[in-house]
Amino acid sequence: MSHPRKPINPADTGHALRDSRAQSQRERIVLAEHKPQLERVQRRLFLRSSLSLGALAMLSGCNMQDGDSVDKVLWAMSRWNDRVQGWLFNPNRLAPTYAASQITKPFPFNAYYPEYNVPDIDGSDYALEISGLVADRSDWNLARLRTLPQTSQITRHICIEGWSAIGEWRGVPFRTFLQRIGADTSARYVGFKCADHYYTSLDMATALHPQTLLTLDFGNAPLPPKYGYPLKLRVPTKLGFKNPKHIAAIFVTNEYPGGYWEDQGYNWFSGS
Ligand SMILES: Nc1nc2c(c(=O)[nH]1)N[C@H]1C(S)=C(S)[C@@H](COP(=O)(O)O)O[C@H]1N2
Numbered sequence: 080m081s082h083p084r085k086p087i088n089p090a091d092t093g094h095a096l097r098d099s100r101a102q103s104q105r106e107r108i109v110l111a112e113h114k115p116q117l118e119r120v121q122r123r124l125f126l127r128s129s130l131s132l133g134a135l136a137m138l139s140g141c142n143m144q145d146g147d148s149v150d151k152v153l154w155a156m157s158r159w160n161d162r163v164q165g166w167l168f169n170p171n172r173l174a175p176t177y178a179a180s181q182i183t184k185p186f187p188f189n190a191y192y193p194e195y196n197v198p199d200i201d202g203s204d205y206a207l208e209i210s211g212l213v214a215d216r217s218d219w220n221l222a223r224l225r226t227l228p229q230t231s232q233i234t235r236h237i238c239i240e241g242w243s244a245i246g247e248w249r250g251v252p253f254r255t256f257l258q259r260i261g262a263d264t265s266a267r268y269v270g271f272k273c274a275d276h277y278y279t280s281l282d283m284a285t286a287l288h289p290q291t292l293l294t295l296d297f298g299n300a301p302l303p304p305k306y307g308y309p310l311k312l313r314v315p316t317k318l319g320f321k322n323p324k325h326i327a328a329i330f331v332t333n334e335y336p337g338g339y340w341e342d343q344g345y346n347w348f349s350g351s
Pocket residue numbers: 186187188189190191192236237238239273274275277305306307319320321322323324325
């Protein structure tokens with residue numbers, strides 16, 4: 080938040096404590112400052128009426144005496160939501176697939192920067208780094224990745240910004256790759272670091288989902304730069320921002336890795 084936070088601790092505002100109109104004004108300011116997060120919480124909790132500070136305090140069991148605790152409570156609620164969604168997630172349920180005639184042309188580009196800033200990666204010296212809870216941490220160049228079994232799928236990519244598009248991706252089932260590197264599949268997270276400094280992470284159940292694909296090709300050709308050359312993870316059970324492009328490093332961990340958008344308040348689970 081770029082503007083200074085207004086105090087809501089009654090001790091900071093002297094006599095205002097006794098003035099209930101000043102108090103409700105303060106509450107309105109605090110709630111307005113957190114409007115996007117509160118709207119996400121409301122959507123998640125299926126609350127259609129507006130949230131008051133008192134309702135938030137009741138939902139969270141916190142007394143909300145200082146401005147920072149509003150943030151803390153919302154983040155705690157969001158992380159709880161992620162856990163619940165993970166428990167409800169059915170790793171055997173498949174995302175819909177489509178016919179070749181339904182592929183969206185041209186396929187949209189999206190990133191946190193404009194297309195002219197897409198990273199220019201030299202595939203000839205590319206090496207995917209592996210770290211964390213895995214037995215074999217050796218690098219993977221593109222030729223080695225192509226020795227693994229490849230499969231194609233036509234699925235719908237859904238962006239949180241309000242568009243979707245159908246595309247065809249081909250690559251190594253990520254589950255096969257994780258087994259091949261001896262990943263500890265009882266760990267909680269798989270994290271991704273990208274060449275453009277983007278990063279994201281997945282719950283292990285989604286990483287092992289049969290449709291999660293370590294993608295080398297878009298259609299019948301290597302991924303074009305704008306769609307994630309040389310390596311992208313395609314996760315048709317998740318929103319677009321959980322599909323890292325230009326992957327430089329993959330790690331397996333029990334420590335929550337977050338993500339570029341997730342750390343700015345986008346729901347981490349963001350999928351089915
Ligand atoms: N490395 C990297 N991966 C990324 C992004 C990004 O900015 N950098 N943006 C994400 C978002 S929000 C979307 S919608 C998709 C867009 O993929 P596309 O360009 O193939 O449509 O990439 C995702 N993966």
